[in-house]
Amino acid sequence: MRMKILPDSSADNQSFDRIETFDWRRLSLNLFVIFHLSVLFVCGMPGTFPLKEKAAQFLRPYALRMGLWQSWDMFAPEPLTLNAYLEAEVEFSDGSTRIWTFPRVSEMGVIDKMINERYRKWAVDNIRLDKHSLFWADTARYVARKTNTVPGNPPQKVFLWRYWHPIEAPQRKYVPAGYRARAGQFQKYKFFSYRVTAEDVR
């Protein structure tokens, strides 16, 4: 449906006069503009105050359902101050284990880095964090499917590990550009264990 309010015409004044006769249309356009400006402000701007919170109760459900949710906290309020990656330790039915590393874009060339960026987003920015624990079981099942390559020796357990190396504050210890920590310098933590079922690897 085209939101055509005025006819195509080069005579601006004539068109402007015509709109005055369509007050209800003008009113609905104004309401649409005001409503969406409110959505932008309430969903996009940081900070809270009582009126904004009240308005959010009405506007946020609309924004969420319509896909108009937004947040503009890129590298903010603080940029990430650590380098991190994830690994999965897979235990097979014959007792052997294997390490499955999530795609690490830091180890890739320029083109592969671009292509695989969404894997980084998924693993490092999201799965690594406790607030996304809802997705850990799905992740473990994915790893189980990926590593189920030897017939008769399916994965039995999957453990998810996070590794991280903090970037020191420049005032404390200046880290030169391009510096890479060695494998042993990372801190690590096993944050999820999953028992694989036959259904998972089907």
Add this chain to the structure above:
Amino acid sequence: MKLKDIRTLWNHFFFGKEPVEGIAVFRICFGLVLIVSALFLLPGFSDWFGSHAIVQASTAATFTGPGRLNLFSWLGDSENTAYFIYATHLAAVVGLTLGFFTQTSAVVAFVTLVSLHHRNPLILNSGDTALRVILFLLIFSRAGDAFSLDRWRELRRGRASGPPAPQMPWAQRLIQLQICLMYLATACFKLQGEAWSQGDAVYYSSRLWDFERFPVPFLYDSLWAMQGVTWVSMAIELALGTVVWVKEWRASILISGLLLHLSIEYAMNIPVFQWVMISLLVALVAPKDMRYLTTKMQSLWERWPLVDPLLPLPAGRRKKAA
């Protein structure tokens, strides 16, 4: 200022007629970025949206909550559904870029994009968010009124003549305000952070291995330089969110924004995001400047069929035509 004055200002801002060339050029730039962004979804497509995707549809639905606009919940989450939604999306963004059934293409592109985003919200960055919210507003604009197959068809059939009529820019204004809000919001978030106020943000960001792209020899080796760049980038974002509306400053602020995004594109691996933001800057170009630019571009092409034939011809071509 009287209430009547505010009303007049409001009406002038949202409903006073503006040329449509600006929003049409924006549609093309934005559409190209949408196409690139869609193509970037192809590697690993099954991992993100297939029936055996990393994030199961049921988990995504639990995360996003009920009632979301999501074609997957109506069509099922099979591999075929995913490819159907993706192919429809790609066709729609190509249609939008070319201005082919522009408004319908924009609606289809938006619904399919939102569906893909709701299917797997874990792989999205701010560029995806910007594409989604701007695409929604673009539906209501008159972006297909110029430089489009729609316009070309109308001209050929004799249903339109002369240059495209100026239109009420309310949807264009909402897009512009949304863009300003993005910059203002990100600047406000950053002002809350210690690393940004102390000037250490670029230092930390440049030490994140995942984001490294090409070497930046002098800048990344000097703490002073990195502090300067931190504050300058924050100032540019703040300007793009606020004083970009001042006519005399607009061009220089937009050029600063362009340089900021190009330099981040060089130094950091954040695919497509900078191009999304650069395309958004096009929406902030003043209509008069946009008309000047499009006329200039016209002079570069001997014949560009989508350009309106009644736009003023450059002097060289006027002679030829005579």
